[in-house]
Amino acid sequence: MNVEKALEVYQFTNRRMKALHLAFFLEGWDRETLAPRISAEARAAEIGTLSEMSYELTTSPEYLEAIEVLYAHREELSAVLAHEVIELKKRGDRLARIPQDKYVAYSELSARAFPVYVDAKRGNNWAAFAPMLEQILAFQKEYSQIADPDLVGYDLLLDEYEPEYGQKEYDEFFDLIKRELVPLVAKIRAKGERAPAAWTKQRFPIDKQKHFAEYLRTVMCFNPACTVMAESEHPFTSNFGRKDVRITNHFHEDDFLSAIFSAIHEMGHGMYERQVSAELDNTMSGGGASMAMHESQSRFFENMIGRSLAFWQTHMGALKEIFPEQLADVSAEDMYREINRVECSLIRTEADEVTYPLHVLIRYELEKELLSGRLAVADLPAAWNAKYKEYLGVDVPNDSKGVLQDVHWAHGSFGYFPTYALGSAYAAQMYAAMGKDLDIETAMRQPTLKAIGGWLAAKVHTYGASRYPKQILREATGEDFDPHYFLDYLKKKYTALYNL
């Protein structure tokens, strides 16, 4: 196969993959926001068939040969295409090293494990899930040993979620987290954790919450001409290219803060997708560069912007106009204190900015021990509970709120968790770099966040997935990843907030 033919095969396959991707995008969106629940079972068969078609495309001998040919000629390709081909070759080679019977057996195991996990969590029944997790972990261990001659063990799994990040990078990062944040949190606790303010416990009608979500849409420049907002059980962002970016939210009458920060968080993800360069439209390099890079954008807006005093000094008036009775006596400063209340809780997804990385640290340490064989699955709940006590000072009352709380391990996603904390640290480093180019506080006090979004567009978003995150971060901030920005940000913010 010559290069010309290889390009033709590559483009033909990509065109079909994109078409199938449209189907998956629409199906997922429709299922989560609108479809009658009863239709789910019938649709599962069609989704299975579409997945089969997608699998056939990307495993066809012709396509695999095209990748090989393009890889061999990568020096002659555009930078974007070369990056795609290198990544595809890496993934394809890894997959090819797994014996097919093992791969099929693992796919079946994954499918079986999910409902078992759901039932186990619901019934607080660790024993029911543990044998499944044993098998999943056994496969992941074996996979991590044979998939890549250049990268083995946990390093390989970490690389699959965040390229070019392994134990060395994460160890440095999480050691710092542990060293700095465990004592910081302990100091905050010593000052006394605050209960939620009484004014948050009122009823906030959902239609009015939606008005404020629309207000935030304007603030976040989430242009209705190319975006959609809807509702679903759990908030998420989904998109098909730059011109159709969608977020969902979930509104609770007795917890109005939840929907505000979900909206900002999801629109942060959405802004990333919207601002990928138009030059990448007809490539496979649209979308975000990595898990952590995507999370950096949602958490940048949710935390650095949305949980800042300047933001609420600017927008508290609009919120009070919508809820004049509920918020009559609440100032921007009250709001700022409330939305930055530190609480050593059990649940990662509801954690504040300063305890959140400790939740992730715990999973990172446990994954490392599980992968290395130093920790057995049978001992996982005890290890989990001990770490929650050590780092967060809390007692885990049961496994549902402990080791069973996250779905990731049931999906076999070892190596995913660390990206959640890494994203926050990327965001802090970007915030520091942005501060050299523009006055962020002044930018936050404008009616919209256009200036801030513009900086991120030019420095981060525009590259889509055409570069690895390390390069994007280095060029955006002028230096390699440095977790001190994150720690400094947290220490400064919370020292002031809690008068430490």
Next chain:
Amino acid sequence: MNVEKALEVYQFTNRRMKALHLAFFLEGWDRETLAPRISAEARAAEIGTLSEMSYELTTSPEYLEAIEVLYAHREELSAVLAHEVIELKKRGDRLARIPQDKYVAYSELSARAFPVYVDAKRGNNWAAFAPMLEQILAFQKEYSQIADPDLVGYDLLLDEYEPEYGQKEYDEFFDLIKRELVPLVAKIRAKGERAPAAWTKQRFPIDKQKHFAEYLRTVMCFNPACTVMAESEHPFTSNFGRKDVRITNHFHEDDFLSAIFSAIHEMGHGMYERQVSAELDNTMSGGGASMAMHESQSRFFENMIGRSLAFWQTHMGALKEIFPEQLADVSAEDMYREINRVECSLIRTEADEVTYPLHVLIRYELEKELLSGRLAVADLPAAWNAKYKEYLGVDVPNDSKGVLQDVHWAHGSFGYFPTYALGSAYAAQMYAAMGKDLDIETAMRQPTLKAIGGWLAAKVHTYGASRYPKQILREATGEDFDPHYFLDYLKKKYTALYNL
């Protein structure tokens, strides 16, 4: 290929076709109800690719051979499968008789014709569209001569939209329409056409109109557990199987009647889809039996039920509760008179029950003359205007409101129009047969239309597309199609309404 292998190929292809159909269903729904307009262009490419995949599946030599094998063994197959195979063989053979270059050229012509038509209608520019129509008609004429040795000319085209109906059947039908309805309409006009009642001209807030649409949803047993209601520019019904049936509506503050009858009409289509037998779930015979049969169900509910006095004597209270000020002085009888107001208008889609068939008659006669060559495209506008004057007594002020008003000819859909009138006639025949089994007026006075829906389920809906419409109608009503039921229904209703 043996039968077993043929069945395997058939089922494999159907599974993939259904999966692609899910994608088309979701894309169409999403595009019409929610998607940012700007995304349409990017999506068009993906839809083109999915269509290409679908085309490949149904033209693969293996699939075509499977159809041949199954057709040869049709006596050994289940009745449902045999019907599918006969229909597929018929369609496949017709397509195969068209030289491929002609087919490709025609596909390109169709794609070019649509925007030209839209511009011509918008600009009232018949001359711009006429050359396109010439070419479309030339292809349709040629196609109708060579596609099927057993069926030629307009008969073939008619059969493609309503199997087993040709000029003989339609001539009888439309002759009766002309003989009976032209004088009936003239008599009504002689009595004096009424202007719309003043109370219809008030403002009816859209959120309240939506409340009444939800009320109608209960009346029509349009169970939210397996249905969806949304909004779009033009109302439509769409579904994926029986468990996910969707309608849309369009609300106008200054025309509250529009959304009421759209809702009933679309839920009539939806009820058909919902009540197809579960036994057809894993076949290709779900969905309605034909164009006219589908339209018969929507028009049955819209007209026979929704425009009856008994219906409004039952539900006017609910409507007045929602619009107490607007409808304070309006009785069920006022409503009945208003929604059955006869108006000789120019536009088919807005026509009342009694003039509607005359709009269709005009198109039927013109199509027949065009196909036979007795009428040239150049003379079409004059012929159109003359018939509107003759049958409806109206002067057509311009071609946009005349010969350019429908999109069908631009799509090459010659033979489609007659089904619109035929559906109403099917509905009247079913209404008469139903009246022998149950007291329809009493059934209409219940809180829901369950009894009426149940009769249609058992007699019509359950068979889906597993039989031709003639057989379904014959077995449902105990006799062959007889248009007198329709004429008798109209004459009786309008003689009373207009004191003729």
